[in-house]
Amino acid sequence: MPSLRSCIGAFALGLAATLGSAAPLSAQHSDVEFDRWLGALKQEAISKGIRAETVESALAGVTPIARVLEKDRSQREFTLTFTRYLRNSVTDTRVERARRLLEEHRVLLERVEAKYGVQPRFLVSFWGLESNFGEYTGGFPVIGALATLAQDSRRSAFFRSELLNALQILDEGHISVERMSGSWAGAMGQLQFIPSTFVNFAVDFDGDGKRDIWNSLPDIFASAANYLSQEGWRGDETWGREVKLPPQFDHSQASLGIAKPLREWSETYGIRKNDGGRLPTADLEASIILPSGHRGPAFLAYKNYRTILIWNRSILYALAVGHLADRIAGGAALASLPDEQPISLQAIEEMQALLNAKGFDAGEPDGLVGRQTRAALSAYQRSIGEPADGYPTLELIEKLRAQ
Known part of the structure; x- marks a missing residue:
């Protein structure tokens, strides 16, 4: 991906052409630089076994996308609080819709669960949070977005690898280049898989010879389940639970780096269920999560919570997946959420x-x-x-x- 200066040059070139003027020298240099980079990328793709016709077709007319650069360079001005995140992601409307969709697709979801061991409520929760059940999958051309980021110096190695994976997906015939849409960073389909995740975990569950995470619900649910299963999901366990901490709890024990058996959390540290009852005696290890500090809710997080973090490393996202799954199953909303002030x-x-x-x-x-x-x-x-x-x-x- 070119530098911001190069992108400005590319924009100026287009403007000059529109006005019938000569293109600025910097814009010409930018185009030459990108074309040279693209030529080397094509050669590498072909050397990796991707057919030349696929490479030429997919990369025909590709130029840097200024909006992708803007997205990549943008940064939040304030921290994102747990209260705001949860209120935006786990709404009553989303919960009700998730419940309806689970019932609508229950037979398929249970078939997927039988093969991969991932409970339907979690699959629907991921689906809802990733793309609002398939409604928002991103409007960027994946190849163009990845080419933009791959040619840029900031994270070029990562995105170059993802671009080559995307070309492999096209070469295998799973999707056409015109329909390969996704986010500005190349996350694709109703699951928002990056291309390497697709290559490693997407499955053809409907048996049509394609792994289609854009349109095929069997492939969408099975691919999500396969990903989670291979990363260690335990189908006989939940993700965690909200708990009550005793008044004198040592809050330095609240860390994903500290895991203890439920019995120890209960008997030694005095932790109880949110309703005040004793914790179960199951042979589980868990960590304490305090997403809003000691003034907010507390959670015990199990192995499946850590697996959610492999999907997305945000502790807020992982808590939202678990809480939405609980709500889908009839669980209550959190009793209270603190008023948190975002910090710049x-x-x-x-x-x-x-x-x-x-x-x-x-x-x-x-x-x-x-x-x-x-x-x-x-x-x-x-x-x-x-x-x-x-x-x-x-x-x-x-x-x-x-x-």
Whole structure:
């Protein structure tokens, strides 16, 4: 993918052609550079066994897509809170529709479950969250989007590999290039699989010789189930549950890096079901998740939660998949969600710098609240006698500023 400057040049070239003027030299250079890159890409694809006619047909007329570059360069200005995320993703309307669709496709979903061991409610939950049950699959041409990102220097190796996978999918005849649409980053179909996920996990469940995650519900559900199954999904377990923590709980134990048997969480740490009852005695290991810090809901996350994270590494997404699946099965909405204030990424960077200055190693200030930042924040919270949940708040940032 070209640089932003190159894209501006490409735009200028088109404008000049429209006005009947000579193209700027920078635009001409940009086109030559992209064409040279595209030629090398074609040779590599053919060397990997993809037919020359497929390569030429798929890449004919491909040019960098400025909108893809804009999407790739854009960044949120504020953190995304669990409360906002859940309210947007698990709505009553979506729950009701998911229940209707599960009943409508129950026979198919149970056939898929029998083969792959993934419960229907989870398959419908993924379907709903990924594409709103097939309604929003993205309007970008996958080949053009991936070519744009692959030629760009920022993540070229990753997207070049994905582009070659996409060409392989076309060469195998699963979809035509005109119908291969997806997101700006090349996520495709009703499951939003990237091409490598398609190559590794998509299946032809309807037996028509194609793996069609765009239109065939048998292929869509079976591909999702195959992916989850191969990544370790346990069909006899759920994803986790909402729980109550005792008043004196050590919040530093809330981490995906800490897993303990349910019996230990119950007997040693005093954790209970959300209704106050004792936890089951099943032989399961679980981790505590606090998506809104100690003031928000608490969850015990099991092995299947970790498998959801392989699909999408966002803890908020994984909790939404699990909660929507529970709601589909008749479970209740969360009892309460805290009023969370989003924090600007600039404020997060400032918080990281302040933690570093006080001897709490938060890593390079980048506005991203990862494991190192949470560990540093937890240590700071312990030092001032607050619950060490590692969750950033505006209140904590103000305390850091004042000290």
